[in-house]
Amino acid sequence: MQFIPVTDRQQLDILRGKEASYEELHCAYTDTYIEKLAGILHNSHALQVILKDGDLFVGYLAAAETLWKDHLTVVETFVAPDYQRKGIGSILMEHAIGFAEKAGLRGVIVQTERGNLPARKLYEKHGFRKFENPEWEGVSYALAF
Numbered sequence: 362m363q364f365i366p367v368t369d370r371q372q373l374d375i376l377r378g379k380e381a382s383y384e385e386l387h388c389a390y391t392d393t394y395i396e397k398l399a400g401i402l403h404n405s406h407a408l409q410v411i412l413k414d415g416d417l418f419v420g421y422l423a424a425a426e427t428l429w430k431d432h433l434t435v436v437e438t439f440v441a442p443d444y445q446r447k448g449i450g451s452i453l454m455e456h457a458i459g460f461a462e463k464a465g466l467r468g469v470i471v472q473t474e475r476g477n478l479p480a481r482k483l484y485e486k487h488g489f490r491k492f493e494n495p496e497w498e499g500v501s502y503a504l505a506f
Contacts, residue, residue, distance in 0.1 A: 362419065364456060367409035370399040375411060375418055381439055390439075398437060401425045406433055408460045412453060419444045422453040426466070432503070433461035434470040438480070450483045458487065458504065468505040472497050 367373060376390040376398075388394075401407055404425035412420040423437040435457055440449045461469050471489060473480040481500060489502035 362452065363413050365411040365413060367402065367411060367423075370396075370402070372411065373399055373409075376421060376439070379439065379441075388439075398423050401427065401436065406461075406464050406466060408433065408457060410453075410456060412449065414444075417441075420449045420453050422457055424457050424460070424469075428470050431467040432470050433457060433464070433466050433468075434472075445479075450479070451486070454483060454487050462506055466506070468503055470501065470503050472499055472501045474499045 365372070373395050376395055377392070379390045381388045398409070401423060402409060404427060406424075406426040408422070408424045410422050411418065412422075419441055421437065421439045422435065424433050424435040426433060427436065428434045435454075438450065438453055440453070458469055469489070471480075471484050472494070473484070475498075477499075481502075484502045484504075487504065489504045492501050492503050494501035
């Protein structure tokens with residue numbers, strides 16, 4: 362597996378047309394959504410990586426210091442359907458946590474929909490603790506260092 366840092370908008374084209382679903386939850390990588398992800402490329406402590414297995418696209422993670430000062434917020438995680446339930450989400454999350462620690466940040470924030478049980482289990486497995494966030498309808502988690 363190889364992490365490829367995303368440094369420009371064109372690299373995000375690999376996401377175009379990809380979709381993620383879990384039960385009633387659905388996300389599609391439209392041009393509009395890809396532009397939003399490109400918008401955080403130059404945020405403070407921005408991290409965007411593509412994970413590949415040889416030439417095959419495996420996953421993507423985007424994070425930046427967006428919600429709380431001195432905390433990395435993971436804004437997007439995607440694992441290709443053929444690679445789901447194989448530990449790729451953990452590989453991506455461990456990469457984000459390591460990035461935040463090396464950057465001297467105080468922790469990592471993640472948010473997900475209440476019904477996204479695989480994501481919630483992943484966050485809890487990595488030591489994230491649930492917290493109340495009145496600005497988010499789903500579930501918010503924090504990992505403090």
